[in-house]
Amino acid sequence: MNRSPNNVTIDLSALKDNLIKIRELVGKKTKIMGIVKSDAYGHGLIPVARELEKNHIDSLAVDYLSEAIKLRNAGVNIPVVILLGIGTPQEAKKVAGYDLIPIIYDIESARILSEVGKRSGRAVKVYLKIDTGMGRLGIDFRETGLFVKQLKEMNGITIEGLFSHLSSADEQDTLFTNAQIENFKEAIYVSRRLGLKLTMNSLANSAGIMRYKKSHFDIVRPGIILYGGLPCPDFVNPPSLRHVMAFYSRVMQVRNVEHGTPISYGRAFFTDTSRKIAIISAGYANGLSRSLSNKGGLLIHGQKARIIGRVCMNLTIADVTGIKGVKKGDRVCFLGKEKGNAISSDDIARWADTISYEVLCSLGSRNDREYIN
Incomplete structure (x- = not known):
């Protein structure tokens, strides 16, 4: 790669x-x-x-x-x-x-x-x-x-x-x-x-x-x-702002797993039925908080998917059972907009029990940046 x-x-x-x-x-x-x-x-x-x-x-x-x-x-x-x-x-x-x-x-x-x-x-x-x-x-x-x-x-x-x-x-x-x-x-x-x-x-x-x-x-x-962020995730009546940063990753592998399969380190998550999971090429070394384990979200094909198991250093696992056609190489949106859905830095901050400042500083400092206008 x-x-x-x-x-x-x-x-x-x-x-x-x-x-x-x-x-x-x-x-x-x-x-x-x-x-x-x-x-x-x-x-x-x-x-x-x-x-x-x-x-x-x-x-x-x-x-x-x-x-x-x-x-x-x-x-x-x-x-x-x-x-x-x-x-x-x-x-x-x-x-x-x-x-x-x-x-x-x-x-x-x-x-x-x-x-x-x-x-x-x-x-x-x-x-x-x-x-x-x-x-x-x-x-x-x-x-x-x-x-x-x-x-x-x-x-x-x-x-x-x-x-x-x-x-x-x-x-x-x-x-x-x-x-x-x-x-x-x-x-x-x-x-x-x-x-x-x-x-x-x-x-x-x-x-x-x-x-x-x-x-x-x-x-x-x-x-x-x-x-485009807010001082706290639940700031009341904010003005309409645009997010300046987006963060994208890729699907590394798609797997079908059986009921009761443990996911990621420490077996902190077990599948409750047969599920389809996607292993994604970003983790806490790329600025994703480990606090997103089992409660964060992301977008694939513009549809929301839940993070399951613990976020790893360079990998994250998502449940994509309800999303059709997910395959290796598909783009994953952790922060930004995709086909009418969006995840903001304040969403991530709320899941990780932090503030958007930390989210943006972490993601922006640990990944290649591309500027568009």
Whole structure:
């Protein structure tokens, strides 16, 4: 076998359509920062970034300096934000040299960037990360004033705006998210009272974009919804989005087995009658969660089939008893559309008790990718 029978397809026209939908949700006055960290959630950093830039997204965000440099070297010229910031003078020099925008969340990194900005004669743009309730990176919102006073004593940096992150905007209970929004407003008020202009404040993630208009502020940060997924499998009343990724495999063998036949490792499944099974050329090494064992699904000839037995490293077994004409070499759809039926990343996430982010990152990073438009 010269090449893998498994492949991921990335539909860039779907990415464009999802960006259009996000623009409709936020309105013309609100800017959009596309999240392309982790290889664009498994979709491919450079192709996705180029498509978003071509369709006039305002800026992009990655986790690491190395990702940001890849974007610059690939000719991406729009603003790029480094969500996890920097930690050394060497990194700060590269930030200035490549005209990047790091997040700061401690005084040490601010001082490093300040020194680089002063030496180069050009202030380094930064965002200040405020923790409004996520309990992760950031300055406690109640300490915003003290931190801003320290920053104002430094030359060589320009604070573009405040950043924060919503922890629970996908939940039905709105109390905590509304509290985070109010905490963010308070941090902005305190900072502006101390003399910061703050023209690019950002709080809304994908869930915030869809559910909390008042969380939009100056610039929103869509991640999973750019790729057609949802913040959680049971997100209520989502907008119409298109899945950007599809994942296909092939039937390796079709067998007829008797009643009581054990299937796959550990004999975790026994056939209850005579069945027809298909052995398929993808497993957990290809990004399929082992949690799909005995409860996931797939499409063959556009018809749904159930995964039976445990998912193996490179093989999965499906019950195809009710599907006519299944044969070796037939295409299998684990994610995507086939003849009117569909399996979404949120379907897979629900079966595997996870989230679509993990599904897309796993499948996209472990298989050959083909780009279509």
